[in-house]
Structures are given as structure tokens and as C-alpha cells.
Amino acid sequence: MSSQALSDDQVATELKKMTAFIKQEALEKAREIQIKADEEFAIEKSKLVRSETSSIDGQYEKKFKQASMSQQITRSTMANKTRLRVLSARQSVLDDLFEQTRGKVGDVSKRGDYVEIMKGLLLEGLYALNEPKVQIRVRKADIDIVQQAFEGAKKECKENLGKEVEVEIIGKDPLPEDSAGGMYIIGGQGKIEINNTLEERLRICETDSLPSVRVTLFGKNENRKFTD
Template sequence: MSQSHALSDDQVAGELRKMTAFIRQEALEKGREIQLKADEEFAIEKSKLVRQETAAIDTQYEKKFKQAAMSQQITRSTLANRTRLRVLGARQELLDELFQEARGQISGIAAKDAKKYQEVLQALILEGLYALNESNVDVRARKKDKDAVKKAIGEVEKEFKNAVGREVKVNLDEEEPLPDDNAGGVSIIGGNGKIEINNTFEERLRLLEIDALPAVRETLFGKNTNRRFYD
């Protein structure tokens, strides 16, 4: 004969409480596990986002820094170029004034000292004769220098013959004189009119200006001026 072991209501209620407590405990532990996992994943994701944002900020800062540095460099270069141009302009203006003053001084040579001027004309004509080495040449001069040039020609023909050993005929071209506003000097024509040696004061000063400009710059503005400002 079998014996029935039926649970009383109190026992059933007790078992239910145990099961409920067990399930609740399991749920709590699972919840804590999920929370820890979530916190861990959040921390990882947060760290990742922070690194990404930091890298983006660093990249942006570096880009802006480079842009600022480039802008500053351009500004400095622009200011330096403007300053350089001002300095160059001022120096060129001073040099132009210097040579303009020289032009004014040479223009007054003939009026101040006729004898000295004739000697200069002789030297200029003789230089042309040596360069051309011809037996017949023409000379052009200002109309107001006509008498001085004729006297110079007479002396030059003698000097050339003594130096070279043969005669030369120098003709004053009165049909095509040099302009009256010319500073002075002469132009020697040879090669049947095809060769001209410009020995006017203005041309000689122009050549002197080209040749002497580096030395004049150094004298006025100091050494290394040409390298710094004119190369």
C-alpha cells in the first residue's frame, strides 16, 4: 500500500519563496554582470572616442598652426619685399641724382675752361682715330664747339702722324652736328659712315655709370650691398 506525501500549503509557499529568491538572485547577478559588461564597453568606447577626438583636434590644430605659420611667413615676406623695394627705390633715386648732378657739371666744362675743353676734345678725337685706324674720318660736334673742334683736329692730326707714322685726314661734319642740348664731346665716324664711335660726354658718363655703379653703391651703402639688394 503506497503512502502519499502531499505538500501542505505552507510547504508549497515555502518552496515558491525559495524559487523566487533563487530566480531573483540569478537576475541580480546577471544584471550586475550585464552592468559591468556595459560599463566596460562604455569605458572602451569612451576611450576610443576620446582618442579619436583628440587626434582630430591635434590634426586640426596642426593644420591651423601650419596655416598660421604660412600666413605669418607670407606677411613677413610681403613686408620684407615692400621694405626692400622702398630701399631699392630710395637708393636708385640717390644714384640717379648723383649722376644727374655729374651731367650738370660736365655740361659746364666748355664754358668754364675753354683750353681744358679743347684738350679733352683732342683726347676724345685721338682715341677714336686709334680705334678706327683709318686715313679719313669725320667728326661730329655741337655747332657752338665748331672753333674748339677745328683747333683740336689740327693738333690731333699732328699727334696721330707722330705716333703712327702716317697722315690722317679729319673732317668736321657741319651738316649733321650734335644736338645743342648735348653735354659736349664728339662722335667719330669711319668705315664710310658705317662705324660710329660715340665719344660724347653723355655717352661716356653713361658707360661710366654702368662700370662704376657697383663701386659707387659700395661707397654709398657699404659692402655686400650689391649682393644683398641687386643680385
């Protein structure tokens, strides 16, 4: 029995081997756990980094859009203010131009071609009415001028309309002497009246000719698709 029993040294040796084996197993297991823990940490860290990066990118994109929108609004506001200032300045130029013209329209009656001007105004009314007899109202100062103008107008009407035209000057209701000149042409038995005074022609010029005046002064507006 004693021959089969292990000595104390042998038992100690076996215990050391078992202890070393268990310790080695524990160390390997600990390394496996550490590796797995490191992998899981790296994965969670990567997820967290991606999540935070995405959140930061989203916040940046939102702030960038807000900043871009704010810049667009600012640019649009400044552009509109500039456009309004330009339009206001241009309108001021037009107002001054027509105001100066209104101040000088009275000088037309002092020109050497005033007879021809009156003839043209008279012819325009005669052609529009196309009647054998019309009445006109003029300033007393223009009566002689109109009579001269009528001689030429009568001849042209005969050539172009093929008929004689009679013009009666209404002496009892002349145009005011402080008016610029021109005439009222009356037909249709007093029911139709054509205002061909110089003031009216200037007013028509201010409205009907305004687009062409704008182009002459300021150039063509490239942003306008239609000019009518």
C-alpha cells in the same frame, strides 16, 4: 502518507531557499550585465573621445596651416613692399647722382687736363677706325684744343700703329656750343661715326658702369648669383 508529506514550515523554508537562490542568480546576472554594459560604455566613450580628439586635431592643424600660410603671405608682401621701397630709394639716389653729374659734365672742358682728355677720346677713335685719314666734329671753342691734342695722338699712333694718321676738322658742321665737349670721329668715307662726346661718355657710364656704381654706393648684393 501524512508522514511523507512536508509540513508547511518546511515548504516555506524551501520556498525561501529557492527564492534566495533565484534572487542571488538574478543579482549576479545583473552584475554581469552591468559590468558588460560599463565595458561597452567605456569602449564607446573611448572611441567617441578619440574620434572627437582626431576631429579637433584635424581642425586645429587646418587652422594652423591657414594661419601659417596667411603669415607667410603677409611676410612676403611686407618684404616685397620693403624691397620695392629700398629699390625706389636707391634708384632715386642714382638718378640724383647722374643728374648732378650731367650738370657738371660741361665743367670738364674748363679743366687744365682737357687737352689730355681730348687726346684720349681722339686716340680711342683712331685705334677703332684704324684708317689713314679721319674727320672730326668739335665745338668751335675746342678747335685749338683738338689741334694740340692731335699732336700727341699723332705721335702715339705712329709708335703703336706704325703709320701716319691725318685728321681733318669739319668746320662747316661743328658741335653746338652749348654741348659739354668731346668729339665725333668719322671714318669709312663718312659711313662710320664714333660718338665720343662727353654727354655720350656719361650715358655709357650710366649704363655700362651702373653695376659697379651700385656696388660702390650700396655694397654687393648677396642675393645675386650673377653679376653680368
